[in-house]
Amino acid sequence: xxxxxxxxxxxxxxxxxxxxxxxxxxxxxxxxxxxxxxxxxxxxxxxxxxxxxxxxxxxxxxxxxxxxxxxxxxxxxxxxxxxxxxxxxxxxxxxxxxxxxxxxxxxxxxxxxxxxxxxxxxxxxxxxxxxxxxxxxxxxxxxxxxxxxxxxxxxxxxxxxxxxxxxxxxxxxxxxxxxxxxxxxxxxxxxxxxxxxxxxxxxxxxxxxxxxxxxxxxxxxxxxxxxxxxxxxxxxxxxxxxxxxxxx
Amino acid sequence: xxxxxxxxxxxxxxxxxxxxxxxxxxxxxxxxxxxxxxxxxxxxxxxxxxxxxxxxxxxxxxxxxxxxxxxxxxxxxxxxxxxxxxxxxxxxxxxxxxxxxxxxxxxxxxxxxxxxxxxxxxxxxxxxxxxxxxxxxxxxxxxxxxxxxxxxxxxxxxxxxxxxxxxxxxxxxxxxxxxxxxxxxxxxxxxxxxxxxxxxxxxxxxxxxxxxxxxxxxxxxxxxxxxxxx
Numbered sequence: 001x002x003x004x005x006x007x008x009x010x011x012x013x014x015x016x017x018x019x020x021x022x023x024x025x026x027x028x029x030x031x032x033x034x035x036x037x038x039x040x041x042x043x044x045x046x047x048x049x050x051x052x053x054x055x056x057x058x059x060x061x062x063x064x065x066x067x068x069x070x071x072x073x074x075x076x077x078x079x080x081x082x083x084x085x086x087x088x089x090x091x092x093x094x095x096x097x098x099x100x101x102x103x104x105x106x107x108x109x110x111x112x113x114x115x116x117x118x119x120x121x122x123x124x125x126x127x128x129x130x131x132x133x134x135x136x137x138x139x140x141x142x143x144x145x146x147x148x149x150x151x152x153x154x155x156x157x158x159x160x161x162x163x164x165x166x167x168x169x170x171x172x173x174x175x176x177x178x179x180x181x182x183x184x185x186x187x188x189x190x191x192x193x194x195x196x197x198x199x200x201x202x203x204x205x206x207x208x209x210x211x212x213x214x215x216x217x218x219x220x221x222x223x224x225x226x227x228x229x230x231x232x233x234x235x236x237x238x239x240x241x242x243x244x245x246x247x248x
Numbered sequence: 249x250x251x252x253x254x255x256x257x258x259x260x261x262x263x264x265x266x267x268x269x270x271x272x273x274x275x276x277x278x279x280x281x282x283x284x285x286x287x288x289x290x291x292x293x294x295x296x297x298x299x300x301x302x303x304x305x306x307x308x309x310x311x312x313x314x315x316x317x318x319x320x321x322x323x324x325x326x327x328x329x330x331x332x333x334x335x336x337x338x339x340x341x342x343x344x345x346x347x348x349x350x351x352x353x354x355x356x357x358x359x360x361x362x363x364x365x366x367x368x369x370x371x372x373x374x375x376x377x378x379x380x381x382x383x384x385x386x387x388x389x390x391x392x393x394x395x396x397x398x399x400x401x402x403x404x405x406x407x408x409x410x411x412x413x414x415x416x417x418x419x420x421x422x423x424x425x426x427x428x429x430x431x432x433x434x435x436x437x438x439x440x441x442x443x444x445x446x447x448x449x450x451x452x453x454x455x456x457x458x459x460x461x462x463x464x465x466x467x468x469x470x471x472x473x474x475x476x477x478x
Contacts, residue, residue, distance in 0.1 A: 058378055085384035095379035099397050099475060108393060109383035141475040161383060 006033040009069060009165050009196055010055060016063030017050055024050045026220035027064065032165065037197045039207030039228070042217040043243055048200045051217060052167050055198065056087045069164070085113065088158030088166040092174050094150040096142035096157070102129070103138040106157045121160070128156040132186050148179030152186050165196040172203060184210075204248055208232050216240045260445045266436045270446075273432025274453060280349045280428065281415045287354025288414070292361025295319070297391060299362065300369040304377075305387075315362070322359035328420045330356055335424040345426040349418070357414050364406045368399030401472040408465040412458050419454075429453060 010032040017025040024047045032038060042048045053059040055066065057073065057080055066074050073083050097105050106128060107121035116124060129135045132152040134145075142150055151171055158166055168187070172180040184206050191197055191210050201207055207214055207228060214231035216224040216239075223237040232248075235241050251259065261267040295315045302312035322330070335348035372395050380390030419430040427435070433446035440446075 056382055058382065081381075081384050081386050084382060087382070089379075089382035091375060091379065093373075093375050095373070095375040097376065097379070097394055097398075099401065099472075101475075109380075109385055112389055112393060113384055143475070157383070 004033060006035055007069075008033050008067075009036075010198075011067040011070075012055075012064070013067070014064035015051070015054060015061050015066060017047070017054055017059055018062045024220055025054065025061075028217075028220075028222055029064075030215075030222060030225065032196065032198060034164075034196055035194055036213055037191045037195075037211045038199065038213045038215055039211035040198065040200045040215045040217055041202070041204070041207060041243070041247075046218045047220045048217045049169055052169050052198060052200050055167055056084050056089055058089075085109075085115075085161050086164045088161060088163035090151070090154050090158055090166065090168045090171050092170040094142075094147070094154045094174070096150050096154055098142050101139050101141055102134070102145075102153055105142070105153060106160045109157075110160050115161070124160055125156070128159055129153075131159075131189075132156045133182075146179060147175045148182045151175065151179075151183045155183075155186055155190070159190075165198065166190070168197065168199040168201070170200050170202065172201070202247070204232070204244075216243065218243070256442060256445055260436055260440050260442055261449070264439075266439065269427075269432035269435045270429065270449065270453070273427055273429040276346070276421075276427060277415070277418050277429040278457070280346070280353055280418045280421065280426075281411070283350045284353035284357050284414060284418075285411055287350065288357030288361045288410075291354070291358035293365055293396070295358065295362035296365035296369060297396075299366050301387075301391075303366075303370065304374075319359050319362065322356055327352070327356050327417055328423050331420060332423055345421075345424045348424060349421055349426055353414060353418060357410065360410050360413075361407065364403050364410060365399060367406075368403035369395055371402060372398050401469075404465060404469045404472065408462060408469075411465075412461060415457060415461065416454060 008031050012028055012030050015025055015028040016023075028051060040048045040052065050059055054061050061074055064074075065072055068083060068086070071078065071083070073080065096102075097108065100108065103122065103125050106125035107116075107118070110116040110121045110124070111118055126135065126138065129138055132155060134149055134152055134156075137145060137149065137153070142153070145153065155171075171187070172183050175183065180203070184203060187197070187199070187206075188210050199207075199211070209228075211228050214224075214226055214228045215222055216231070216235075216237065218237075218239050224231060224235060224240045231240075232244065235244055261270070295318070298308050298311045298315050302308050331349065331352040334352040335345060339348050376394050376398065377387075377390050380394045381387070385393070418428055421428040422431045422434070425431075429450055433450040436446040437443045
């Protein structure tokens with residue numbers, strides 16, 4: 001492979017995670033560069049969500065190191081809150097704040113962290129609401145929105161922090177089938193703007209079309225890491241072959 | 249000799265301005281309730297946050313242990329005894345019944361508020377905290393802006409209950425000779441030898457204020473719930 005000049009955002013070295021005596025991640029080493037759109041697939045319980053959640057330290061690694069933009073974020077004394085501003089996260093269950101309006105959901109963090117003034121944050125939120133196609137929902141509460149709409153708002157909320165990379169934890173798994181498309185469409189547009197994205201997903205079609213990289217995690221390690229075309233049409237690892245034969 | 253109802257009303261409440269015992273007593277009762285409720289909410293929230301932080305993250309171990317001892321002692325002993333300990337032992341050298349009542353009822357209420365609020369905090373989906381943290385908000389900021397407002401809304405009915413109990417329980421102030429509403433009515437009885445009217449009147453006044461409290465909290469609850477409508 002020719003020398004890749006793009007900035008390394010995440011440099012993960014021998015990442016491990018155990019819950020009590022359950023060894024979920026068994027040494028993951030990889031890098032994510034600026035502009036990578038990585039789809040992570042694997043059987044349930046393989047550790048792919050744990051891996052993603054470790055990347056912004058929602059799970060604390062029990063071994064190995066994670067370097068973000070050159071800084072070891074697993075070292076003691078690191079300002080985790082400052083690091084997390086750079087890493088957006090979209091959850092399976094959306095996790096919008098039900099007691100706040102859509103506008104307040106999006107402006108809360110930028111305003112409270114003194115990144116933007118109230119007025120700037122509102123302007124930005126309205127711009128982002130336009131982008132996710134829900135400008136008329138600004139003053140609604142999350143409970144008034146459909147699942148697909150809530151997830152689009154959750155994406156806008158993460159984008160309001162202007163992250164360098166966005167993590168998606170099965171963003172369409174909790175949605176009714178007819179709403180999956182609208183969320184994937186927003187993510188596709190986001191990918192086209194050059195956003196670095198790491199996506200745990202079961203949407204193989206999306207992974208194949210939109211991702212620049214497909215990763216198979218099984219038994220707590222990366223078993224295959226390829227360009228999607230190769231990954232889906234010519235899988236090498238036998239477990240991946242079995243997995244794809246079940247889901248495709 | 250039996251008096252008519254009008255005469256008894258006159259005797260108990262109008263003669264020698266005896267109604268003033270009730271009004272002054274009511275003022276004291278309400279003052280104690282409000283101050284104790286304020287202490288209870290403030291201290292109760294702090295304890296609840298300490299306890300739930302320990303439950304969720306394992307941090308604040310020592311503070312949590314202190315809180316647990318506090319809750320055990322307060323909830324395990326009668327309020328009357330606590331009130332008398334504060335007045336007759338802790339403040340024995342100074343005669344401060346009102347201050348004693350503030351402190352005793354405040355500390356007592358805090359223990360109950362703490363457990364109510366803690367149950368509210370624990371009932372909020374962990375995803376809410378994760379969403380806050382993933383945006384770069386600190387644990388404290390996420391607690392304050394995201395978790396507490398939702399928890400407060402959920403526990404409002406239980407808090408209403410606690411404050412109703414508090415209002416009524418202040419009637420044990422007689423134990424430290426503090427002239428609250430109940431004591432006021434017995435002062436009238438001791439002068440008129442009539443227990444019926446002063447006590448019925450006292451009961452009615454408590455009832456009216458409990459209903460008022462319930463109504464006010466009901467309004468607050470409806471306002472906070474308005475964003476759940478679809």
